[in-house]
Amino acid sequence: xxxxxxxxxxxxxxxxxxxxxxxxxxxxxxxxxxxxxxxxxxxxxxxxxxxxxxxxxxxxxxxxxxxxxxxxxxxxxxxxxxxxxxxxxxxxxxxxxxxxxxxxxxxxxxxxxxxxxxxxxxxxxxxxxxxxxxxxxxxxxxxxxxxxxxxxxxxxxxxxxxxxxxxxxxxxxxxxxxxxxxxxxxxxxxxxxxxxxxxxxxxxxxxxxxxxxxxxxxxxxxxxxxxxxxxxxxxxxxxxxxxxxxxxxxxxxxxxxxxxxxxxxxxxxxxxxxxxxxxxxxxxxxxxxxxxxxxxxxxxxxxxxxxxxxxxxxxxxxxxxxxxxxxxxxx
Amino acid sequence: xxxxxxxxxxxxxxxxxxxxxxxxxxxxxxxxxxxxxxxxxxxxxxxxxxxxxxxxxxxxxxxxxxxxxxxxxxxxxxxxxxxxxxxxxxxxxxxxxxxxxxxxxxxxxxxxxxxxxxxxxxxxxxxxxxxxxxxxxxxxxxxxxxxxxxxxxxxxxxxxxxxxxxxxxxxxxxxxxxxxxxxxxxxxxxxxxxxxxxxxxxxxxxxxxxxxxxxxxxxxxxxxxxxxxxxxxxxxxxxxxxxxxxxxxxxxxxxxxxxxxxxxxxxxxxxxxxxxxxxxxxxxxxxxxxxxxxxxxxxxxxxxxxxxxxxxxxxxxxxxxxxxxxxxxxxxxxxxxxxxxxxxxxxxxxxxxxxxxxxxxxxxxxxxxxxxxxxxxxxxxxxxxxxxxxxxxxxxxxxxxxxxxxxxxxxxxxxxxxxxxxxxxxxxxxxxxxxxxxxxxxxxxxxxxxxxxxxxxxxxxxxxxxxxxxxxxxxxxxxxxxxxxxxxxxxxxxxxxxxxxxxxxxxxxxxxxxxxxxxxxxxxxxxxxxxxxxxxxxxxxxxxxxxxxxxxxxxxxxxxxxxxxxxxxxxxxxxxxxxxxxxxxxxxxxxxxxxxxxxxxxxxxxxxxxxxxxxxxxxxxxxxxxxxxxxxxxxxxxxxx
Numbered sequence: 001x002x003x004x005x006x007x008x009x010x011x012x013x014x015x016x017x018x019x020x021x022x023x024x025x026x027x028x029x030x031x032x033x034x035x036x037x038x039x040x041x042x043x044x045x046x047x048x049x050x051x052x053x054x055x056x057x058x059x060x061x062x063x064x065x066x067x068x069x070x071x072x073x074x075x076x077x078x079x080x081x082x083x084x085x086x087x088x089x090x091x092x093x094x095x096x097x098x099x100x101x102x103x104x105x106x107x108x109x110x111x112x113x114x115x116x117x118x119x120x121x122x123x124x125x126x127x128x129x130x131x132x133x134x135x136x137x138x139x140x141x142x143x144x145x146x147x148x149x150x151x152x153x154x155x156x157x158x159x160x161x162x163x164x165x166x167x168x169x170x171x172x173x174x175x176x177x178x179x180x181x182x183x184x185x186x187x188x189x190x191x192x193x194x195x196x197x198x199x200x201x202x203x204x205x206x207x208x209x210x211x212x213x214x215x216x217x218x219x220x221x222x223x224x225x226x227x228x229x230x231x232x233x234x235x236x237x238x239x240x241x242x243x244x245x246x247x248x249x250x251x252x253x254x255x256x257x258x259x260x261x262x263x264x265x266x267x268x269x270x271x272x273x274x275x276x277x278x279x280x281x282x283x284x285x286x287x288x289x290x291x292x293x294x295x296x297x298x299x300x301x302x303x304x305x306x307x308x309x310x311x312x313x314x315x316x317x318x319x320x321x322x323x324x325x326x327x328x329x330x331x
Numbered sequence: 332x333x334x335x336x337x338x339x340x341x342x343x344x345x346x347x348x349x350x351x352x353x354x355x356x357x358x359x360x361x362x363x364x365x366x367x368x369x370x371x372x373x374x375x376x377x378x379x380x381x382x383x384x385x386x387x388x389x390x391x392x393x394x395x396x397x398x399x400x401x402x403x404x405x406x407x408x409x410x411x412x413x414x415x416x417x418x419x420x421x422x423x424x425x426x427x428x429x430x431x432x433x434x435x436x437x438x439x440x441x442x443x444x445x446x447x448x449x450x451x452x453x454x455x456x457x458x459x460x461x462x463x464x465x466x467x468x469x470x471x472x473x474x475x476x477x478x479x480x481x482x483x484x485x486x487x488x489x490x491x492x493x494x495x496x497x498x499x500x501x502x503x504x505x506x507x508x509x510x511x512x513x514x515x516x517x518x519x520x521x522x523x524x525x526x527x528x529x530x531x532x533x534x535x536x537x538x539x540x541x542x543x544x545x546x547x548x549x550x551x552x553x554x555x556x557x558x559x560x561x562x563x564x565x566x567x568x569x570x571x572x573x574x575x576x577x578x579x580x581x582x583x584x585x586x587x588x589x590x591x592x593x594x595x596x597x598x599x600x601x602x603x604x605x606x607x608x609x610x611x612x613x614x615x616x617x618x619x620x621x622x623x624x625x626x627x628x629x630x631x632x633x634x635x636x637x638x639x640x641x642x643x644x645x646x647x648x649x650x651x652x653x654x655x656x657x658x659x660x661x662x663x664x665x666x667x668x669x670x671x672x673x674x675x676x677x678x679x680x681x682x683x684x685x686x687x688x689x690x691x692x693x694x695x696x697x698x699x700x701x702x703x704x705x706x707x708x709x710x711x712x713x714x715x716x717x718x719x720x721x722x723x724x725x726x727x728x729x730x731x732x733x734x735x736x737x738x739x740x741x742x743x744x745x746x747x748x749x750x751x752x753x754x755x756x757x758x759x760x761x762x763x764x765x766x767x768x769x770x771x772x773x774x775x776x777x778x779x780x781x782x783x784x785x786x787x788x789x790x791x792x793x794x795x796x797x798x799x800x801x802x803x804x805x806x807x808x809x810x811x812x813x814x815x816x817x818x819x820x821x822x823x824x825x826x827x828x829x830x831x832x833x834x835x836x837x838x839x840x841x842x843x844x845x846x847x848x849x850x851x852x853x854x855x856x857x858x859x860x861x862x863x864x865x866x867x868x869x870x871x872x873x874x875x876x877x878x879x880x881x882x883x884x885x886x887x888x889x890x891x892x893x894x895x896x897x898x899x900x901x902x903x904x905x906x907x908x909x910x911x912x913x914x915x916x917x918x919x920x921x922x923x924x925x926x927x928x929x930x931x932x933x934x935x936x937x938x939x940x941x942x943x944x945x946x947x948x949x950x951x952x953x954x955x956x957x958x959x960x961x962x963x964x965x966x967x968x969x970x971x972x
Contacts, residue, residue, distance in 0.1 A: 034455050041467070048471045056473075145698035164595055166547040168554060169588040172574065176581040187577070224697075226733035230796070232695055233726040234748050235718055244747070248738035267462030271551050275574070286555045289470050297470050304463050312458055 023320055031313045038305040042298045043087045047080070049294070057100050057292040070100065074295070096302070097295035099288075106299035109284065114303070116190060117280035121269050123196070124203035125262065132208045133251070136215025141242065143216075144223055155216070162209035168271035171202035175275070188277040199276045203268050207261045211254070218250040225249070252319050259315040263308040344608040352607070356600040363597055367417050370410040378407035389580050397580045399572060405583045408569055409590055416565040416594075419480055419549055419558075424542045426484025431491020432534065439499050439526060440518050450496060456489035464489075465548060469557045479558035483548050487541055494537055498530040532605075539602035543595040550591045566591050644668040645807060645839050646692070650705035653687045653696055659910075661700070662687050663863040666938070669807065674833065674840040676850030676871065678886070679860035680908055686729075688860070689811050689843045693726055694718055710806055722752050725800025725838075727829075729812040731792035735784035741795050742768070742780025748802040767798040771828055790821035797828060805836060811843045826853055847874070847886060859883045862909050862919035865938055868946040879941055879952035882920045918950070926951045 046053050054071045055062070068077075074097070075083050090096070096106035143152040165173075178198060179187040186195045222228060223246060231245040270282035277283065281300055288296040347353045382402030389397045396405040434453060438446030456464075464486035472478030502508060508525055516524070552558035553567025554574075561568070566587040573584040646669040653662040662684040669675050679685045691702045694714065707714045710723060720726070728734040736744055745767060746760035755763065761780070768776035771794040784792055793813060800808055810829065814822035830853060833840055844850050850857055851871050859867040859880065867880040878884045885904045906923035918924070921931040930950050938948040 030454075033451075034458050037455050038459070045467065045471060049473075161596075164543070164599060165592055166551060166595075168551055169570075169592060172570065172577070172584055172588050175577060176585055180577055180581045226728060226730055227736040229695055229697075230726075230728065230734045230744075230799075231736065233693060233720050233728075234751070234799070235721040236747065236751055240747065240751070244739070245736055249736070252738070263460045264462075267460040270462055270466070271555065274555055285466060286557065289466065289557055290474060294470070297466075301463065301467055301470075305459055308460050308463065309458055 020320070024317070027313065027316055027320075031309060034309050035306065038302065038309065039088070039091065040084075042302050042305070043084055045298055045301070046074075046076070046294045053292070053294055057294060073098070091302075096299040099293050099296045101288075101291050101293045101296075106296050109296060110281065110299055110303055113279060113281045113284050116278060117269050117273065117282060120196060120199045120203060120272070120278065120280070121265060123200050124207075125265060127200065127204045128208045128211060128261070128265070131204070132211035133215055133247075133254070135208075136212035136254075137219050137242065137247070137250070139212065140216045140219030140223065144220060156213065159209040159213045163206060163213065165206060166271075167202055167206050167268045168275055170205060171198070171272055171275040174198050174202055188275075190279055195276075199272050199278055202272050202275070203265060207265055207268075211261055215250060215254050218254045219246060221253075222246050222250045255315055256319050259312055259319075262311050262315065266304060266308055266311070344604075347604050347608040350607070352600070353604050356597070356604045359597045359600060363413070363417070363594065366410060367414040370413050374407040374410050377404055378411040379403065387576060387579055390582055396586050397583050399583070400576070405569070405573070405580075405586065408564060409566070409586050412565050412569055412587070413590070413594075415559065415563060416546070416550070416567075416590075419476060419565060420542060420546045423480050423484040423487065423545045423549060424538065426481070427487025427541060427545060428491055428534070428538045430485065430488040432495055434488060434492035435495020436499060436522055436526065438496060439503055440522055442518075453489055453492045453496060457493050461486050461490070461544075461548065462551070465552060466557075469552065474557050474560065476559050476563060479549060479552045483545055483552065486548070487545060491537065491541060495530060495534065498533055499526050502526055502529050536602055536605045539598055539605055543598035543602070546591060546595055546598065550587075643671075645671045645673075645710055646841070647706060647708045648692065648704060651688060651691055651707065652703045653684070653691050654701050654703075656699050661863055662691065665860075665863075665865055666705075667858060667865065667868075669839050669841055671806070672833070672837050672839050673856065674842065674854040676854035676857040677841060677843045677860060678845065678847055678850050678857060680845060682908055683860040684863040685843050685845075685860045686811050689809050689841060692841070693720055693724065693809060695726070721748050722803040723806045725797075725803065725805040725808045727793070727796050727800060727808060727810040727813045730816045731789055731796055732816065734796055735787075735792055737784055740781055740783055741787065745780070745795070745799050745802055748799060752803060763802065764798075767801045768795065770801060771795070771798040771832075773798070788821075789817050790824055793817060793821075793825050794828060797825075797832065801832065801836070805838045807839045807841065808832070809841045809843070812845070813842070814849060815844070815846070822849070829853060859886065864919070864948065865946075866920065866948045868938065870944065873945070879945070879947045879954070880920075880949045881924050881926050881951070881953065884953060885923075918948075926953075 049056070052067075054067050054074065054076065058067055058070060071077055075086055078086070094107055096110070098105055099109060102109070139151075139155045142148055143155065146152075175187055175198060178184050184194075185198050189195065227249075228241075228245060231241055236245070269280060270285065272278065273280045273282035274286055281303065285297060285300040285304075287293075288300065348357055380403060382398065385394065385398050385402040387398065387400055388394060388402075391397065394404045394406065396409065399405055399408070434449060437449045440446075441449065465482045468482035468485055469478055472481050503526070508521065511521055511525055549558060550565070550567035550570070553565050554571045556571055559565045559568045564572075569587040570584060570591075573580070573587070577584045646667070648668070649666045651662055651665040652660060654660045661682075665684070665688050667675075667688075677685045677688065687696060687700065690696045691704070692707065692709075692714065694702070696702050704715075709719055712719060714724075718724075735741065742761060742764045745764035746755075746757070749755040749760035749763050750757065753760075765776045765780050768780055773779050773791055773794055779787070779791075784795075787795065797808075797813075808829070813829070814825050817825060826849065829840060829842075832838065840853070842850060842853055851874060854871050857869060857871050857874060858865050859869075859878075859882065861882050867878065867883045869878065869883075874883075874887060878887055882904075889903060904923060909919050909922075915932075916935065917932040918927070918935055921927040924931065928951065934950075936948045936950045938946050941947040941952055
């Protein structure tokens with residue numbers, strides 16, 4: 001912590017020529033600090049559990065010898081600092097320990113479960129962008145200048161109510177509607193292409209509703225800017241007016257605000273996988289928590305946390321690249 | 332800020348509660364409380380009654396939502412679960428909001444070093460998704476109600492703390508806190524007396540929203556089997572139990588979900604009511620529509636017709652009006668003509684309608700302004716049906732910092748004009764853009780064309796905007812306060828450039844400014860606007876000593892020059908211009924005019940010819956021959972031009 005503070009002080013003192021490099025450095029440093037906190041927290045987790053975690057994991061009827069052996073294999077009989085050093089060393093070599101319940105390496109479990117999670121999270125991410133941006137922009141253009149009060153009310157109410165529904169409830173509703181009442185899609189489990197529809201839809205609808213609201217508000221703000229008046233003074237066709245002049249400006253600000261949506265999408269997969277019995281990381285972590293399989297929980301927490309931090313970092317950098325003016329000078 | 336009793340929070344809350352939204356929120360809250368209190372008392376026994384004869388039944392008269400795998404009535408269980416769900420939600424909210432408040436206010440109490448540490452710690456924590464936090468803490472505290480309450484509550488702390496930090500930081504920087512600090516008020520007292528009362532309202536609002544989120548998070552945790560454990564049950568647990576039976580009895584799975592959504596909406600409604608009462612989205616007082624007596628504005632409708640010598644003018648505008656909802660008329664019957672190649676100035680104070688007049692010519696009046704006119708002709712075209720913007724009509728705006736698109740390269744913003752209106756190819760248009768940028772003396776134009784506006788200085792941006800107008804073949808450039816936002820030295824460069832462009836292209840210029848010195852330097856004729864009307868039309872050369880309208884004379888007298896004795900007080904015009912809604916029957920300037928008589932207050936004068944080539948709207952115009960020279964030795968029009 002102290003070294004980070006002195007580093008920041010010396011960096012503030014040296015005027016950097018390139019504001020972009022300064023921004024990237026600052027942002028990368030924040031990422032590193034957050035990653036360090038994440039790693040330390042996941043290491044500390046097992047030590048924060050009240051009572052004896054190994055006894056809790058193995059059950060009350062496990063023999064003392066078995067508990068001692070497991071304690072040793074987890075390294076819990078070592079001094080704390082040595083444990084931490086060993087944890088970091090293993091982490092750098094990609095080792096995350098062994099699952100208590102299955103004795104399989106955690107890294108192996110994660111790499112076998114991660115693809116299923118990505119297979120629903122990535123399409124959902126793309127779908128959210130592909131629907132929210134055009135819908136939000138269209139809503140803004142159709143309702144700007146108080147043109148259609150009723151349309152505005154309908155849009156804000158619909159997206160507001162949708163945005164307030166938790167995704168796992170939407171998922172249950174979708175299952176009831178499209179798998180039970182109208183048996184179009186399978187109820188649960190990973191299978192053919194049709195088994196992806198409901199999980200992806202459950203992940204998409206709510207963030208898309210929220211993001212389209214943000215996009216609408218941002219579009220209205222951008223349309224009111226002076227440079228859009230300049231664009232009007234050029235009498236451009238509507239396509240150029242909205243797509244070339246408005247879109248890039250509202251995209252950067254919408255992404256900044258919507259960046260949190262993408263990390264929450266990751267969290268959403270935990271619940272959705274449990275609704276659909278989807279064999280991904282989310283289903284695995286819940287099972288691991290119930291079974292008190294701490295090394296496995298630790299590993300998955302690390303993966304989720306690192307993914308969230310990296311997504312936020314990527315969004316920030318993308319926004320800075322698209323709109324160097326606001327971001328770099330802003331923070 | 333002292334609290335006015337009529338506007339205090341309880342008072343505003345009472346007012347908001349009487350709105351339809353408030354009534355709905357209050358009713359919903361009362362209903363929810365009744366269900367939570369009475370549900371377990373009335374239906375508790377029925378909800379726990381095991382009936383092995385009626386296992387996993389569908390909806391029936393005896394069991395509205397069917398029965399579960401032990402034959403218990405699901406409808407009763409959903410009702411009974413209300414109390415536990417709300418209790419757990421409120422406990423977690425208490426932990427989250429309380430902890431967030433403490434951690435959020437901490438930086439203000441702890442002093443700089445520790446405070447920064449807390450701030451950055453919170454900054455790191457908010458970067459993680461909430462659910463990950465919950466899962467982490469649920470692991471630590473173990474599966475069960477207590478662990479879940481702690482997990483959800485603690486996971487709410489970072490976002491609440493971040494909000495409170497932002498709020499306190501903004502108040503911490505305010506003058507009255509600085510004043511209290513100088514007076515030696517202690518840190519703790521400062522927090523209790525100054526910070527907390529001022530952040531209370533947004534915090535309460537956020538707490539209501541957070542509670543909705545906590546309800547959902549908690550239900551999610553119970554749904555995952557990590558929250559409430561049997562034999563206890565909340566809505567999430569019921570949902571978990573019924574999901575497996577969704578084939579048999581889908582309603583039973585949907586009912587607890589619906590309860591969560593509806594309760595979440597109630598929390599949202601409470602938040603909305605608090606927000607409205609807090610004045611963030613206060614119920615707006617209906618703006619009284621001010622009806623303008625039509626007789627009051629009629630006179631100039633038949634007013635001066637710029638025909639005769641102006642018949643072949645480049646621009647002819649007759650009876651231009653810009654009105655806003657509520658009957659406010661910001662431009663009230665302006666008629667003007669601009670000759671070919673002429674440089675015409677339009678001056679007046681802010682709010683006089685000069686900018687709106689210019690925007691109305693270009694059809695760029697912002698919503699909700701309404702433009703009407705007897706005639707708007709430009710170069711033989713009716714501008715209302717046949718717009719000329721982008722080709723022969725160019726605009727230059729006030730703030731060059733804001734009038735270029737920050738996301739696009741400057742060259743692109745220029746070249747598209749040629750592509751759209753002149754049918755140029757992409758490369759032709761790009762070449763012309765570079766050429767035009769060079770024409771407005773932007774150094775190394777080819778490189779600069781590839782840059783974005785933030786890499787330009789203010790003066791260069793304004794040049795780029797002018798170059799944008801030069802992409803076509805402009806016959807008129809409308810410049811709306813083109814130099815106001817610029818440094819004095821840069822102002823001069825931009826004015827020189829405008830003069831040069833006019834000399835090169837023969838374009839006419841309509842220069843809108845509040846700065847008489849600028850107009851005197853660039854223009855040959857000047858129109859003076861006051862309260863939405865033109866009050867005088869005269870050659871610039873006569874501005875200094877020959878102005879006839881008392882307002883023009885006062886305006887000229889208010890301009891200091893290098894020759895003004897710095898010890899004398901600057902001349903000012905007493906009073907203020909009328910608001911657009913308060914035009915009476917008389918001359919708008921009469922209340923501020925030393926020469927006003929009863930006639931001035933009763934009837935508005937029309938703009939009428941006054942001497943040769945001049946017009947004035949005044950009942951008592953000052954005759955330039957026997958008038959005293961205006962005090963404070965005004966603009967030296969001769970030397971400046």
